[in-house]
Amino acid sequence: MVNLIDKYCEMPAVVRKPMWKIWHKLMIKFDKNSDAVFMNYGYQSLNGDTPLELIEKDKINRYCIQLYDFVVKKVDLKDKDLLEVGSGRGGGASYITRYFKPKSYTAVDISSNVIKFCNNYHKVEGLKFIRGEAEKLPFIDGSFDVMVNVESARGYSSLKTFFREVYRVLRHDGHFCFADVIKKGEYEEVRNHLQENGFKIISEHEISKNVVRALDFDTERRKTLITNKVPKFLVKPFLKFAATKGTERYEDFATGRMEYWSFVLQKNGQLK
Numbered sequence: 001m002v003n004l005i006d007k008y009c010e011m012p013a014v015v016r017k018p019m020w021k022i023w024h025k026l027m028i029k030f031d032k033n034s035d036a037v038f039m040n041y042g043y044q045s046l047n048g049d050t051p052l053e054l055i056e057k058d059k060i061n062r063y064c065i066q067l068y069d070f071v072v073k074k075v076d077l078k079d080k081d082l083l084e085v086g087s088g089r090g091g092g093a094s095y096i097t098r099y100f101k102p103k104s105y106t107a108v109d110i111s112s113n114v115i116k117f118c119n120n121y122h123k124v125e126g127l128k129f130i131r132g133e134a135e136k137l138p139f140i141d142g143s144f145d146v147m148v149n150v151e152s153a154r155g156y157s158s159l160k161t162f163f164r165e166v167y168r169v170l171r172h173d174g175h176f177c178f179a180d181v182i183k184k185g186e187y188e189e190v191r192n193h194l195q196e197n198g199f200k201i202i203s204e205h206e207i208s209k210n211v212v213r214a215l216d217f218d219t220e221r222r223k224t225l226i227t228n229k230v231p232k233f234l235v236k237p238f239l240k241f242a243a244t245k246g247t248e249r250y251e252d253f254a255t256g257r258m259e260y261w262s263f264v265l266q267k268n269g270q271l272k
Contacts, residue, residue: 043214067150104128107128194263
């Protein structure tokens, strides 16, 4: 199990997709009370900014929510049609819909099990979850004003194909809010793929240190959640997957072996 988690993103697409579905089945099986609705690494400001104002029930997930907030807050979302691809357990979709008030929010994931979970758990007006594949989105051209993708694209078989699909389903001047882990030395390649697929870069930030700081603050919550819900023989790989402090994945960020980048892009260029 540990090796499968470590090498997930390097596996062939034919293996990654069923592995992702299996992972979600395990999450649903172990998390009976639906306590884990986020799966991202989180974000924490390093500048002493005023803490994000959250209602009481959301405070437990502060650092994961702050990542979503950082990724999308530069774009006006009110009364817009939003799409999220790779929505996982739906926490980010719920947060954005409740706090930013878009006209509609459609969240897509490849796992039918997680889609069923999200539609049952997240009862938010204007929010719906449907099954779909990132590289073959089930929507007509120009369907959305804004597209969100957080910590999901690194598992796709082709970034170029995914970016082209994002471009296709966005309306003219639509925005793409994108954040993910990038191996050290591969940033320029990802950036070039975005531009080649017609996106203008509005902003770009390496937020690796912010992610590490969030994991510092959030490690105890993650450890408690995992040790209370997961069978003992799976605790170690789950902790690694969650990048708790002291794990190899945490050290990847802390030492710079892996970087975390956030982009805001706009569809107003030409495909090359």
